[in-house]
Structure formats: C-alpha cells, structure tokens
Amino acid sequence: MNNFFLYLRYISISLKSQMQYKVSFLLQVLGQLLGTGIEFFGIWALFSRFNSIGTWTLSEVALFYGMVNISFACADALGRGFDSFGRIIKNGDFDRLLLRPRATVLQLLGTEFTLKRLGRLSQGIAVMWWSLSTLHISFSIKILWLLGTSFIGAIALFLGIVIVQATITFWTIESLEIMNILTYGGVETAQYPFSIYTKWFQRFFTYFIPLACVSYFPLLAVLEKQDTFSVPLWFCYVSPLAGILFLIVALQLWKLGERYYCSTGS
Structure with missing residues (x-):
C-alpha cells in the first residue's frame, strides 16, 4: 500500500507539471486526436471502396480498432519511463534510481504519466462506442467480462513489450527502434481481424507475442464469430x-x- 500511494504521488506530480502549460497540453491532445482520427478515416475509405474485407464489415473492424487504441493509449501513458530508458542509461541517471529504497520498476512507471494520450484514448472510445451501438451489442455480464479482460490484458502486453525493450538497453545502451514493430506495429496489426493475415503471421502474434490473445479472441466472442478462427468459446x-x-x-x-548493469563508469 505504501508503494501504491507513492505511485499516486508520482502521478500527481507528473500531472501538475504537464498542466503548467495548458495551451500546449490542449494542442498535444488535439494533435493525438486528429492523428488517430486520420487513421480511422483511412479504414473508412477502404470500406467505402470495397464494402467489406472477407466477411468483416466496417462496424466489426471498428470494434478491434477501438479496443487496441484504448489499450495502447493507457499503456503508452503508463510506460513512458521505460520508453525513454535509453537516455536514462546513457546519462547515468539509473544509478540514482538504484540508490533509492524503492523498486526501479515503480520509479520508472512514475517518471511520467503522459496525459496527452487522452487524444488517442477518447478517439478509441468514440469508435468502439459507435461499433457497439451499430452492432446492437448490449452490455451483459458476459460482454463486460470479455471487454474488460481484453482491455487489461492488452495494457499488460504493451507494457511488457516496452519493458523488454528497456531491458535490452542494459546491453545495447541505445534503445532498439526495431522493437517499435511490436508496439506501434502491433497496434496497426490489431486494428484488423487476424484471420485476414497469413498463417505464420497469425502464429507469431498468437504464440510468441500474444497480441491475438488479448485483442482478437475475446472480441470474437463479443461478435459471436469464434468459429472464424476455429477456437473454442471458453478460450476466448x-x-x-x-x-x-x-x-x-x-x-x-x-x-x-539489472544484475548485469555496469553503470556509465563516470
């Protein structure tokens, strides 16, 4: 509980610092909103031209789009400390974190709570709400469970990917941009149903990076289309x-x- 309240204190300080320049904050949120809005406009343009992708309609794809963007917005807001870990390593600032009587994970999670991600979050919520209302999906206990677990699981997955990226930095010093294939690339991938991809791609994002497990299978059950991927309902x-x-x-x-961290030598 002490760590929990300390984390809330970290978040409070981060929010206060970001709100010092309110106009800048609002412009950043607006930029995020417009940027993700253009992404969905591209999906809408695709469906307006071809009507459907296989058996998938725009309303169904919008559900995948909304869920992955909501989850990633939250994970990105929480994990900015790990995302910028390369700079912390190069400057030797990680030594200061090690000297404090708190876990380094807690300190990095509390480095910055990026509030400007509200733009992506609000846009994702709007798209998912439109999808659910268009598909006439009512909020039963079953639906709430599927949406809730998908949301939590996706946040955990994206945080895990960012932590792995930061961990590799202990050896490489520079943050490997190739890991963005799994973060931003993963978001782009999960905006569409996994059944449209090739088999090896499906297996990679199911067994190695379980993106399909958190953002696809539960939503299949929401749409009652679990037979599309030949998975049992309980697995969803x-x-x-x-x-x-x-x-x-x-x-x-x-x-x-952390055990192999050798400091900067300065």
Missing part, C-alpha cells in the same frame, strides 16, 4: 490472461538485466 474468455503472463515474464527479464 481466458485468452487475455496471456497478456498478464507476458508482463510477468518481462518483469523477470528486467530483474535479470
């Missing part, structure tokens, strides 16, 4: 746990990376 209800397991593994790798 538990598959988001793969995101939490991925985060646990990432945290263990982080502990391993």
Whole structure:
C-alpha cells in the first residue's frame, strides 16, 4: 500500500507539471486526436471502396480498432519511463534510481504519466462506442467480462513489450527502434481481424507475442464469430490472461538485466 500511494504521488506530480502549460497540453491532445482520427478515416475509405474485407464489415473492424487504441493509449501513458530508458542509461541517471529504497520498476512507471494520450484514448472510445451501438451489442455480464479482460490484458502486453525493450538497453545502451514493430506495429496489426493475415503471421502474434490473445479472441466472442478462427468459446474468455503472463515474464527479464548493469563508469 505504501508503494501504491507513492505511485499516486508520482502521478500527481507528473500531472501538475504537464498542466503548467495548458495551451500546449490542449494542442498535444488535439494533435493525438486528429492523428488517430486520420487513421480511422483511412479504414473508412477502404470500406467505402470495397464494402467489406472477407466477411468483416466496417462496424466489426471498428470494434478491434477501438479496443487496441484504448489499450495502447493507457499503456503508452503508463510506460513512458521505460520508453525513454535509453537516455536514462546513457546519462547515468539509473544509478540514482538504484540508490533509492524503492523498486526501479515503480520509479520508472512514475517518471511520467503522459496525459496527452487522452487524444488517442477518447478517439478509441468514440469508435468502439459507435461499433457497439451499430452492432446492437448490449452490455451483459458476459460482454463486460470479455471487454474488460481484453482491455487489461492488452495494457499488460504493451507494457511488457516496452519493458523488454528497456531491458535490452542494459546491453545495447541505445534503445532498439526495431522493437517499435511490436508496439506501434502491433497496434496497426490489431486494428484488423487476424484471420485476414497469413498463417505464420497469425502464429507469431498468437504464440510468441500474444497480441491475438488479448485483442482478437475475446472480441470474437463479443461478435459471436469464434468459429472464424476455429477456437473454442471458453478460450476466448481466458485468452487475455496471456497478456498478464507476458508482463510477468518481462518483469523477470528486467530483474535479470539489472544484475548485469555496469553503470556509465563516470
């Protein structure tokens, strides 16, 4: 509980600092909103030309789009400390974190809570709300469970990917941009149903990086289309746990990376 209240204190300080320049903050939020809005406009243009992708309609794809953008906006806001870890390593600032009597993971999570991600978050919520209302999906216990676990699992997965990226920095010093294939590239991938991709691509994002488990299978059950991917219905209800397991593994790798940290030598 002490760590929890300390984290809330970190967040409070971060929010106060970001709100010092309110016009800049509003412009950043607006920029995020317009940027993600253009992305969905591209999807709408695609469907206006071809009407559907296989058996998938715009309303159904909008559900995948909304969920992954909501989850990624939250994960990106929480994990900015890990995302900028390369700079912390090069400046030797990680030594200061190690001297404090708190876990480094807690300190990095509290480095910055990026409030400008509200733009992507609000746009994702609007698209998902439109999808659910257009498809006439009512909020039953079953639907709330599927949407809630998908949301939590996806946040855990994206946080885990960012932590793995930061862990690799212990050895590479520079943050590897190739990891953005799994973060921003993963968001682009999960905006569409996984059934449209080739088999090897589906397997990679199911067994190695469980993106399909957190953002695709639960929503198949919401849409009652689980037969599309030939998975049992019960699996759709538990598959988001793969995101939490991925985060646990990432945290263990982080502990391993800390043991090999050699400081800057300055």
